[in-house]
Amino acid sequence: MPPKSNNRRRPTQDRAKATREDILDAAAALFGERGITDTSTNRIAAAAGVSIGTVYRYFPDRATIVEELLTRIQNNIERRFTERVHDLSHTPVQQLVSGVLAAIVDEMVTDVPLVRALIAGLNFYSSGMPELEVRLRLLVKMQIIQTLGPGDDDEYDVLTITIISACFGIVLRTAVLEDRRVRDEVIATTARLVAAFADTEIQARATG
Known part of the structure; x- marks a missing residue:
């Protein structure tokens, strides 16, 4: 199935944008190292140095x-x-x-x-x-x-x-x-x- 669309509001402040990019960068590194199916959102949060709640603030799911x-x-x-x-x-x-x-x-x-x-x-x-x-x-x-x-x-x-x-x-x-x-x-x-x-x-x- 195609990934779900992200309908959440995108961040407008520089710090929020930076956090969002940090999460994406961490996910990209982990996907490359472990594969997509073996990378949880909890692991992405830890690698990005943010809480799981912060991840879900920008991305509703891994897809x-x-x-x-x-x-x-x-x-x-x-x-x-x-x-x-x-x-x-x-x-x-x-x-x-x-x-x-x-x-x-x-x-x-x-x-x-x-x-x-x-x-x-x-x-x-x-x-x-x-x-x-x-x-x-x-x-x-x-x-x-x-x-x-x-x-x-x-x-x-x-x-x-x-x-x-x-x-x-x-x-x-x-x-x-x-x-x-x-x-x-x-x-x-x-x-x-x-x-x-x-x-x-x-x-x-x-x-x-």
Whole structure:
């Protein structure tokens, strides 16, 4: 089941915001160390140096903490994506795909233990990832149009879905690799494969 939404009022004072972030940081560290199912809210409270009542003041249950951590990852990925591909207009598709992949992977490898815990303890496609996919589709399609120019909308949708699917597949495999050289090679190889697919589609459209 998808995590419950947190309908509680978010803190407005700096100290309250800091406490909330401390709880999230403690939970992320414990999830990475022990896994999600073996981490209780009591243990999170102890690691954050707060009472269990303080934890429940901001998060009604553990599922909400997981949801908040996923949201934080999503926001950071989108920020990295926007920063990295913003200047990739009118560039080769391979460079665009490489930028998209790198933006997502670079964020997820900042906390490999947490990513491992999320992959092991959650079904990504019932835990907030569809929202990220929809957001990324819009960004990627805009970049494709800027890169390739006006074209068939259905074909661009197919290319967008192909790139996003490659992104999620490569993330699940490379986000847990500690060797940066191997990650870079996998990203580069995937970018070449997607670019070759895109070139074939473009040529078929030109001659069709």
